[in-house]
């Protein structure tokens with residue numbers, strides 16, 4: 807039997823969050839955290855609204871999931887995020903001991919890989935899930951932003 811709850815299924819949910827961010831004028835990055843095929847956190851980037859450079863989708867997802875679980879470690883959780891995490895988020899994910907990170911588009915400039923940030927050795931990393939959709943949304947955002955100025 808095919809499991810409908812695959813990486814693409816949850817990445818679509820993260821992309822919906824990214825679209826919500828887009829509509830609010832935030833850089834469109836969305837994230838969900840999943841435990842046993844159940845979404846326990848849905849967040850998107852809110853750095854403009856909160857005037858807070860730490861308000862990345864992943865940071866909020868970590869806090870939200872820990873609140874839901876009533877514990878700080880996310881070692882049974884999978885994070886789905888539309889863009890490769892930055893070094894701040896990769897660092898926070900390290901501390902959370904999250905079991906798996908799935909991201910969409912790569913971030914050649916500010917992604918953790920370029921920055922040389924280490925992910926927790928026990929964390930599995932999958933990349934490129936719906937990358938085209940995620941980067942198309944980012945491109946559309948920056949084109950529209952440029953046209954407004």
Ligand SMILES: [Zn+2]
Pocket residue numbers: 862864891892893894895896
């Ligand atoms: Zn980040």
